[in-house]
Amino acid sequence: MLSVFAVALPEIVPGDDLAALIGDALDGQLEPGDILAVTSKIVSKAEGRVIAASDREDAITAETVRIVATREHPGGVTRIVENRQGLVMAAAGVDASNTPEGTVLLLPEDPDASALALATALRARFRLELGVVITDTLGRPWRQGQTDAAIGAAGIHVLDDLRGTSDSAGRRLDVTVAAVADEIASAADLVKGKTSGMPVAIVRGLANLVGPLDLPGARSIARPSDEDMFRLGTAEAWAAGYREGLAARAEAP
Template sequence: MTELRVVAPDGIGEVRTGDDLAALLVDRLAEGLTDGPADGLADGLADGLADGDVVLVTSKVVSKAEGRVVRGTRDELLPAETARLVASRGPTRIVRTRQGLTLAAAGIDASNVEPGRVVLLPVDPDASARAIRSRLRELTGRNVAVVVTDTAGRAWREGQTDLAVGAAGLRVLEDFAGRRDDYGNDLVVTAPAVADELAGAAELAQGKLGGRPFAVIRGRADLVLPPEDDGPGAVALVRPDGADLFGYGAREAVLRALLGDPDDAAAFGAPSEVTELVEVVARVGGTARVDDDAVVVSGDVSPDSLQALAFAHGWLVDVPDAGEGVRLRPRRTSP
């Protein structure tokens, strides 16, 4: 039997700039987690953390402790926190943040903070997790993993869930590639994002309005790395720009392809294969033939349409030779 236990202690109180988050948690555990008799994991935690525990802490209190509470509004502060716009609908902006995360309003939070101020994400959530992990080991002598969590929506799914934006001392992915299931099928790409799963489990105990920014999970010590190994961090869960099939929202993708700004090209990914390009040219009413490393397009395709199609597929439009048609060449992906 496998058992996973989650405890989110009450009574942490308001976190302010300079607070020692590790000490806050350790002190709270020393005081006891419940007003009445403790039991289960709570009873075990009354004696402190154990080797193999996973400590989860919300990004909001990490940001508060690191002085990331600033005066202003989301709209005023969004540009500075944005690497690029992914999608927009009315006032809603989904952006890729400077940390590489894709979040609504760059994760800027205006809840549980004084009016006129907002909370920005930690500058480097993985570094924050490493610092908390190191401090917990200093205070307790225990080898634990630390996950910094934040709340995000999901494409195609209603509602939100917590995920890992920072991590230290944790295998953030379980790689099953190369294994076989009970039927003998090879597992090729199965890699559960266990750091995100732990973040979601922790949020069930913390709640959104409970004032419980910490959670401790016991039962997955197999994911916790040795003390000297902080692991790859949650950044390992972020797909590189261009490797994601959904680098832009539907409307934004159309606009970006039409504008053809070279700075936008990376999010469309590597140049498509020749066969794919020939097929899409046919779908918009043209004909195409392959000529060495180029594709020559003729037929009833407007120049603007062809330019946008080529840009979205990672190809460039050459100046056409008289009577030859328009030549497309793959965009170089490296110098």
């Protein structure tokens, strides 16, 4: 049976030993096969990924690898970009929520490495096999609202590849690959919430997904660019096509 419950932590500040603090909060509560869903904000705080709010726009630019879409609105400009972590998200993940006044948070520099460090330390401390998922909130194309997804992971299978198996009617499955790390992140968000002060959740009942620490991390979930059918926003794709059309016309005999 699947169960998910949240755990409170003290306020995290740069330099904190996050694995020790999480371990203290979970002492006596963990079972083999548990998966910990850890909000990325506390990882960012512990790793010192905190900057002045006045530097937010510059930070978004610095964290951007590729611009997907840019839209002006009465409150300013929204930038949907691919960031250094390979994630496509608004503002490169630079976030002003749940952080001290006058500051904003960057995402962990390498969320998979952060998850691995936590999983390694907690497995050693409690002498049991567990997984770690680092979560962040994302918007979704074609859907209103946001949900949490896995941006880092260690010690779990992040995808459940069902291709080659059969459905309940005996038909072969050829494309079904379940993004179980994202599903874990979303389930955990239901109990962690955004303002509860409980940034860690224990997800129990999915021990079949827990495995070696050298399993691929959450970065492996990102779709390769050559398979991305929606690489640009609508306006950006139209503008790129228009430019290509002009160039082709200029080169025509």
